Amino acid sequence: xxxxxxxxxxxxxxxxxxxxxxxxxxxxxxxxxxxxxxxxxxxxxxxxxxxxxxxxxxxxxxxxxxxxxxxxxxxxxxxxxxxxxxxxxxxxxxxxxxxxxxxxxxxxxxxxxxxxxxxxxxxxxxxxxxxxxxxxxxxxxxxxxxxxxxxxxxxxxxxxxxxxxxxxxxxxxxxxxxxxxxxxxxxxxxxxxxxxxxxxxxxxxxxxxxxx
Amino acid sequence: xxxxxxxxxxxxxxxxxxxxxxxxxxxxxxxxxxxxxxxxxxxxxxxxxxxxxxxxxxxxxxxxxxxxxxxxxxxxxxxxxxxxxxxxxxxxxxxxxxxxxxxxxxxxxxxxxxxxxxxxxxxxxxxxxxxxxxxxxxxxxxxxxxxxxxxxxxxxxxxxxxxxxxxxxxxxxxxxxxxxxxxxxxxxxxxxxxxxxxxxxxxxxxxxxxxxxxxxxxxxxxxxxxxxxxxxxxxxxxxxxxxxxxxxxxxxxxxxxxxxxxxxxxxxxxxxxxxxxxxxxxxxxxxxxxxxxxxxxxxxxxxxxxxxxxxxxxxxxxxxxxxxxxxxxxxxxxxxxxxxxxxxxxxxxxx
Numbered sequence: 001x002x003x004x005x006x007x008x009x010x011x012x013x014x015x016x017x018x019x020x021x022x023x024x025x026x027x028x029x030x031x032x033x034x035x036x037x038x039x040x041x042x043x044x045x046x047x048x049x050x051x052x053x054x055x056x057x058x059x060x061x062x063x064x065x066x067x068x069x070x071x072x073x074x075x076x077x078x079x080x081x082x083x084x085x086x087x088x089x090x091x092x093x094x095x096x097x098x099x100x101x102x103x104x105x106x107x108x109x110x111x112x113x114x115x116x117x118x119x120x121x122x123x124x125x126x127x128x129x130x131x132x133x134x135x136x137x138x139x140x141x142x143x144x145x146x147x148x149x150x151x152x153x154x155x156x157x158x159x160x161x162x163x164x165x166x167x168x169x170x171x172x173x174x175x176x177x178x179x180x181x182x183x184x185x186x187x188x189x190x191x192x193x194x195x196x197x198x199x200x201x202x203x204x205x206x207x208x209x210x211x212x
Numbered sequence: 213x214x215x216x217x218x219x220x221x222x223x224x225x226x227x228x229x230x231x232x233x234x235x236x237x238x239x240x241x242x243x244x245x246x247x248x249x250x251x252x253x254x255x256x257x258x259x260x261x262x263x264x265x266x267x268x269x270x271x272x273x274x275x276x277x278x279x280x281x282x283x284x285x286x287x288x289x290x291x292x293x294x295x296x297x298x299x300x301x302x303x304x305x306x307x308x309x310x311x312x313x314x315x316x317x318x319x320x321x322x323x324x325x326x327x328x329x330x331x332x333x334x335x336x337x338x339x340x341x342x343x344x345x346x347x348x349x350x351x352x353x354x355x356x357x358x359x360x361x362x363x364x365x366x367x368x369x370x371x372x373x374x375x376x377x378x379x380x381x382x383x384x385x386x387x388x389x390x391x392x393x394x395x396x397x398x399x400x401x402x403x404x405x406x407x408x409x410x411x412x413x414x415x416x417x418x419x420x421x422x423x424x425x426x427x428x429x430x431x432x433x434x435x436x437x438x439x440x441x442x443x444x445x446x447x448x449x450x451x452x453x454x455x456x457x458x459x460x461x462x463x464x465x466x467x468x469x470x471x472x473x474x475x476x477x478x479x480x481x482x483x484x485x486x487x488x489x490x491x492x493x494x495x496x497x498x499x500x501x502x503x504x505x506x507x508x509x510x511x512x513x514x515x516x517x518x519x520x521x522x523x524x525x526x527x528x529x530x531x532x533x534x535x536x537x538x539x540x541x542x543x544x545x546x547x548x549x550x551x552x553x554x555x556x557x558x559x560x561x562x563x
Binding site: 182 | 371
């Protein structure tokens with residue numbers, strides 16, 4: 001019975017069916033399944049599969065977004081139970097698109113996949129100045145700061161943000177990852193980031209490896 | 213000796229010109245910085261715009277600029293016609309800010325925009341008319357006009373994330389918006405062409421298409437792309453989409469364009485094998501890693517590899533896999549031109 005509920009939750013997330021995902025989370029709670037088991041076996045596993053399918057070119061941006069939407073619907077129901085059971089997140093992430101850049105899709109995909117992997121994510125939005133990253137880092141004490149840019153003209157703002165975090169004395173206490181269409185591994189090294197990921201799924205793997 | 217534009221058109225017809233043409237997409241992300249002026253001045257002062265664009269012809273006489281003499285305000289013209297906010301900067305093209313991320317709002321209210329009245333479009337049209345006249349007096353003229361594609365424009369109305377979500381969840385809503393946007397794009401391209409004495413082509417730019425699955429593409433996107441390209445049958449029709457989208461490549465040619473400018477992350481030999489019998493390819497040297505950050509030698513080497521893979525048999529326009537990125541030095545464009553010249557000479561000698 002428990003296994004079937006978790007399988008249906010997994011399938012609902014893969015199908016992007018938010019209503020069923022919510023129902024199955026509730027059914028799992030009603031059946032007495034531990035919140036951590038629901039999270040790990042039903043939701044994180046499903047989002048891992050979504051990431052794999054995206055990387056292999058079987059899922060595309062719309063499929064990934066609606067899967068994440070279903071995951072978030074279920075997670076909203078599950079979250080109080082996770083808190084009650086003192087289930088710790090994998091890590092904390094703050095993420096934003098850097099100053100001057102209003103593009104959100106890459107940042108949103110990474111934020112959703114991070115959340116789907118068990119991270120707590122604070123999304124700072126788009127056009128985020130370095131001061132706001134510093135303020136958020138002070139408030140949330142993240143393990144990871146994610147910087148996104150879609151424009152070649154806004155890539156220098158990534159370097160400026162890293163420099164600002166450094167000047168604020170916070171650089172050594174967190175890891176910085178960067179991504180976005182024009183960003184490359186070489187650029188990430190050049191500006192002093194801790195890593196670069198070409199897509200949302202690889203951003204999750206990178207974040208996990210950096211905090212492990 | 214054929215001109216660069218004639219060689220370009222030969223390649224468009226899938227012929228093999230005596231020299232592989234080099235065609236480069238240039239616009240306001242690159243040109244103001246290249247010329248050392250404020251991006252806003254590039255948009256505002258017609259004489260500066262004209263001098264910079266004419267300067268390209270003199271500095272790179274063997275290149276074809278696509279579209280060449282492009283009157284634009286970054287990506288702002290089309291979304292401005294629907295009322296979106298524009299944020300202008302001194303060192304980059306304007307950013308567009310959606311009025312609302314709710315596509316239901318747009319589906320309920322959107323109406324076709326009139327190019328002679330809406331947003332920045334009438335200003336672009338007036339300038340096309342005036343500049344074409346001035347260029348004709350010098351024996352030149354504007355050959356091509358451009359528009360952003362339906363998915364790109366729709367994404368500026370609402371943001372990409374809501375558009376992608378609704379594509380999966382509310383396809384009828386998205387279709388309604390895309391139909392109106394597509395009608396506007398066709399009217400917009402026609403209005404621009406009407407301003408010119410001797411128009412020869414259009415270019416449509418839509419990277420957002422590359423984010424969707426083949427099923428969504430065929431059902432919800434291709435009908436609109438096809439409607440646009442069908443409306444301009446007989447002209448050179450260039451489609452730019454530099455999102456890596458290998459799964460879409462087998463389907464894209466059905467949209468009925470003549471030239472495909474695509475991501476350097478897709479192998480040009482594979483793209484040619486899939487669609488090269490129907491469509492000329494324009495690519496695909498890495499625009500940032502090599503165009504901006506590479507040495508001329510590295511650009512030359514990558515260009516030669518690209519030519520080796522895809523030039524034989526015709527239908528290739530050597531280019532970057534996307535537009536000319538901000539910061540691209542002139543020497544790296546020279547390297548592309550030299551590579552095309554040398555490869556063509558060796559190819560002819562070997563036949």
